[in-house]
Amino acid sequence: MSNIVVGISDLNIGKGSDVLVTYALGSCIGICIVDPVTKVGGLSHIMLPSSTLNPQGNINPMRFADTAIPMLLRKMEAAGALRIRMKAKIAGGAQMFSAIGNGSLANIGARNVEAVKSALAKERIPIIAEDTGKNYGRTVHFSPGDGVMHIVSANKGKWDW
């Protein structure tokens, strides 16, 4: 087994006893997807809901929910996963500071959650667990072998989904 670290605006896949890790999600979202039969899993760490927010189109597609998710699926399929068996678990989308009045930041966590849900719905991948919103950071450890999404929070302890 190996630990595969997924950075910010990054995605990667793993298999069997690998553990995919992404650290300190704030308003960002970690999207864990697994095909339980082949045990191929993927993790994507997105920052923003939509690539249309970046009209120049010159920024990393792994940053946005609507472009990162299809990319992750293609990568998983290339590794042998089957779309029809895939299931998703998502975490993150917190609102770290309570009183942000600033337009582009207001509720970005919630907007990210919405965008991730609609991107997954578009690909017909069911979300079987969700640990989103609230006001604290989360680190995600995802094991494709058993499909468990392990969350470590700063202040609230740790738990499995």
Next chain:
Amino acid sequence: MGIKDYSDLNDIHMDVLRELGNIGSGNAATSLSSMLAKTVDISVPKISVLDYGQVAEQLGGPEMMCVGLMLSLSGDVEGMLMFLLQKDFTHLVLNALLGESLQDFSEINEMGLSAIKEIANIMAASYVNAISSMTGLAINITVPDICIDMVGAILSVPAIHYANISDQIIYIEDEFHSMEENLTSHILMIPDVNSLGKIMTNLGIEI
């Protein structure tokens, strides 16, 4: 010409920003020092244009716990000011102000949070005033918003704000130390790209 992207900044611009950080943090350190009745030193500010993941690495790793305070800048200069206080530093502040000792972040109560916010408020005002009087630009600040969490999660807030503009953020990083105990905390000033041009023009620097 003009500054449209952080990569348009040359060495002279970087020096100017470093000097602004120096003056701002010098002023902030003085006010901190008088509030705590302790000597507070600052080191020469670092100016970096970095991916935000690297910023978290530089500040001790994404999962390190700290107190984060965020203020927005508006007026002639737009952007953000963030304070990242490590545990020892937070302890020093609470101890000096309220006589409390702090073993763990979970022990901070409402009174403590409010005291930390007030410190940030005063330091931010002195920081921004110094920059304002040097550049002749009017800068307003909001009251600070506070959270105690992993540094990576806290930094995701400015990172997301700038993510649709650029892959990178520029930040002016000041380190504070208290003489007796060598404790560190950071102030990050994150100016918007558009404001950089104004700062330079007002200081008579070619852009």
